[in-house]
Amino acid sequence: MVVRAEALDATFAALADPTRRAILARLAQGEATVTELASPFQMSQPAISKHLKVLERAGLISRGRDAQRRPCRLEARPLKAATTWLASYRDAWEESFQRLDDLLDELKREEEG
């Protein structure tokens, strides 16, 4: 998978905010409207709308239409691209830390067990 630098810039920058990561975590459970996404936070609604715009421009979410509501859906592609980029450092990790394989195997075991 070839990923342009600006795409990674936008993805990582979007992921660097805890509010946005929490929004993504919520969306991993399924679609949600802006109000639903805003409710757990003390922030104002426009602040959430700004975060959603950041996520949308990074391609991490897409938005539909349902009357006044704009349901948001998680988009996987940039997350996968980020993972691919990180995976290219696996060899360096193995040198300095431990094998990613262990992690992946562990994840697989969790999935199957």
Place this chain on the structure above:
Amino acid sequence: MVVRAEALDATFAALADPTRRAILARLAQGEATVTELASPFQMSQPAISKHLKVLERAGLISRGRDAQRRPCRLEARPLKAATTWLASYRDAWEESFQRLDDLLDELKREEEG
């Protein structure tokens, strides 16, 4: 692996800059001094020093001492933590995109083949 939110903030923010990603790519090949790291860029040396400070505070690099030189080394732990975080979205990805397993298997195949 439990990762504090601030750690992920710092890691993803550090990865959101192409210069810093390029520095990490260079360091994946092995240790390098500040001047060596700066040479591929048109930027001033202090700019590189700032980037290195960001990487260091994110725990992505560590620095030694060799006379006047401050050799930098890649540190894997935060990269692994970021990968772990991304991996927790795998189920959502599979729904909306395709199985991460395919990617991982492909990477394994590349490694072994």
Place this chain on the structure above:
DNA sequence: TAGTTTCATAACCTACTGGTTTTATACCGC
């Protein structure tokens, strides 16, 4: 000792981020 190399720090500038409040837009139900 003096000069050179390596790197960091300080001060500064511009642009962007992340929040606010206020206002506008679009759609629904009555």
Place this chain on the structure above:
DNA sequence: GCGGTATAAAACCAGTAGGTTATGAAACTA
């Protein structure tokens, strides 16, 4: 059409990010 609901947009503000130049400090070299 009118009031309520859902969301976006505008204007504003403080803080931070990423660059610059100029300067300083530490350690080698002659």
